[in-house]
Amino acid sequence: MTFLVYPAPTVARTSAAVIQAVTKDGFDCIRCPGSVSDEGFCTCPVGSILVERDLNGNILEEAQCEVCNGNKPASTVPNINGDRCERCQASFVNTSCTCGSPGILSGGLCFPPGNLPTNANPSVNFAQLKINVHSAWFDRNLYSSAAACLVYSNLTACQALGNMCVMNMHSFSGVSTDACGLFNTIIRSRAALSSTHDISYWKANLPWLYYGEEPGLANRVLQTYPVPIGFSFRGKNEFTAINLLAAVYDVRGEFLKWVKIGPGNLQLCPDTTIRQAAAFSFGTSYQESCTLSVKDLLVSHPEPVFFDIFMDLGGDENKKLLPLPSLVSNQQYNGKFINQETMTNWYLSRRLFLVDTLSGREKSLSTNPKVIRVVKSLKIKFQLVPRTQEGQIFPPLIAVTYEDVPITDIETQQVTASFSVEYEMDQDESIRKMNAVLGLWAWSSDVFSPENRQLEKENWPPITTTNHNLQPQPSTNHQPQLSTTNTNLNHNHQPQPSTNHNHQPQSTTNHNQPPPTTINHQPQPSPNHNQPPATINHQPQSSPNHNQPPTTINHQPQSTTNHNQPPITINH
Structure with a gap:
């Protein structure tokens, strides 16, 4: 050992x-x-x-x-760790490993000039603390990932660039050379190219990070088309399992595996498998919270892992997957938090992580970070479709809030984290139902008041009472308690009104419209999870490997975007 x-x-x-x-x-x-x-x-x-x-x-x-001999026939250069001579990449001139002028040497590759600005900004903005950290990881990998993505359409490089944008909270700024600025530069350069699965926000070979900038887009995504499955609590059609899947990537952009979302992946708080699994039973309001040691997080999460989350809609041979949107409350647009206002101004996104102890390292990757980022709150929100008794829901929303934690004393520092599943219904509909009940109660109070009963008593017909031998039935408690000190479970099959979502369904919504965009998924054999060293090695690819799982978007608004998209099929 x-x-x-x-x-x-x-x-x-x-x-x-x-x-x-x-x-x-x-x-x-x-x-x-x-x-x-x-x-x-x-x-x-x-x-x-x-x-x-x-x-x-x-x-x-x-x-x-x-x-290392950089000339033929050896053509070698030091590897990223500086302990071995390796064959230089094909992007160099055939006669030497020297990246001659005007080529740009970055990440072990020699790039032609004029494709991207060479002054890539390796800063990570920790807006809660109002500080920028010159990230050692970004400094080493940002430009090379962006250039390899743009010039060579390298799948891993594009994923790695997307991950760096996610670590920067999907935020936009006036700086076009930071991670998200470079990502969107590449998106714009491919505006005329084909989309993945006909999803306009998802460009070929790129990860899907954004839904778009159109005003009111969040309303259309979250409140237009019901999910094409229904939940039921009774009879032979009983169906309460919430099946979520995630495509998982490492920080270098390598696809790791497909995982079923459940105990142990989105929930940072430790608890029993049975308790954590209860969160994914439809109708169960679930909440858990805990305090975590910063020292333990540095050990258990040396690098962030990224999740693209889908709802599994079933299917016999091909699984149909519905991409789920996320709402990051830390996201900024030109220095302003945009996802803390009304839904009309929301910027929906995809891809998330739980803990980032990597991007906040300044001097080198082996030193302790100056700042870490931990998911403070992760909520999966379900909104019921109004005026239906079929157990239908709109696409669930994953609401995420991160906390920026400055490292002062690793041995004693702690951070709180919570995970919850919430159910909401249209408040207007609940108010209408409440008014109807109150109206009936008021009418009953008036009709059956003592005065009216006395006035009409003489006109009442004789009353015959029949004994049906009714026996009191044992009460059924539909609220099993699985509570712990930090976990609250409430099997409330009638979700309570809530305004957390600010969901106001449009009066013109047609629930007979086609279902949301779905993706047919065929599970593949498990990949090799042996991790490479903590570096990104971009290999130019003349023929990209399209056996990757779903990943990409068009962040630019398009007037021709078709939101009535039929189900999509992907052979994964």
Whole structure:
């Protein structure tokens, strides 16, 4: 078993002209041929690799810097870790690994000039704290991911760029060279290209991050077409399971797997599997909250994992998947929080994460972060379709709020997190029902008042009473309690009125319209989950691999957008 030790910079020792540092594996000390990095390792000049052991694994008296041969036939360059010479990418000139002028060297690739601004902004905005962090991860990968996505249509690079935009809260600013600015530059450059599954917001080879900017779009997405399945609590048609699936990506843009949303993936708070599974039974109002240790989060979430969430609509051979929108309350547009106002101004998005301890690292990826971001509240909101008894709902909304946590004392710091499932109904309809009940009660009070009964008593016909031998029936409690200290479950099959959504269904809504856009999904064998090193290695792809799961959008409003889209089929 190999144990990886991360030494502190103070390990390095100097004595006269002798400079010592810890070896890369953390087991020995060694003299350095040059300088020492902030992490306490020996460093080598550009184009060279660090060699600390001989062919038999014995430690050398002094580390060596070996130059990689960038000319044919070797054509090698140092790898991203600086400990091995690798074949340079095909994007370089055939005769050498040198990225000659006017080429731009980034991320191990040589890019032609003039495609993207070279001054990519690696800052991450933590708006709650009103600070920007110069991210080591963004500094290393932002430009290369954007350029490889634009120039080579590299699927992994496009996903990695999208992830960096998500880590920046999907926010727009006047800076076109930050993560979301570069992503939307690529979106605009592909406006004329085909969309994925005929979804105008989802461009080929790009992740789907936004729904669009049209005013009132959130109303149409959330309140126009019911989900084409119904829930029931009785009889042979009983159906209460909420089936959600997610396509999962790592921070480098690699697709990991499809997972069934349930206990242990969207819920940060620890609890029993049975209790957490109750959240996904239709009609169960669920809430859990807890306090988490920052130290534990740094260990359990060294990198963020990203989720594209769908509702599984079933299907015999091909699964039909309904993409679910998310609402990030931290999202900004030119410095203004836009998703904390009325629904008309909402910017719906897709793709989310739970914990980000990576983007807030400033000096290097091995140092502690200056700030981490944790999902403070994640709510899955269901709104019932009004004037129907068929158990129909509109597309669920995933409302997310993140908390920016400045790192001051890792050992003692804590952060709160909560997860809930809520049910809402149109308040106008509930008011109408309430008025009807109150009106009937008022009429009954007047008709059967003592005065009226006395006046009409003489005209009443004889009353015959029949004994039907009615026995009191045992009461049935439809509210099983699965409560814990931090978990509240309420099986309330009649959702209460709520204004949290500000959902005001349009009076012209036609519920016989086609169902929302769905995607037919065929599960594939499990991929290899062995993770690569913590770097992005973009390989130019002449023929992209389209066995990826769903991922992309057109963020620019289009006057010809067709919102009445039929179900879509994808062979995954």
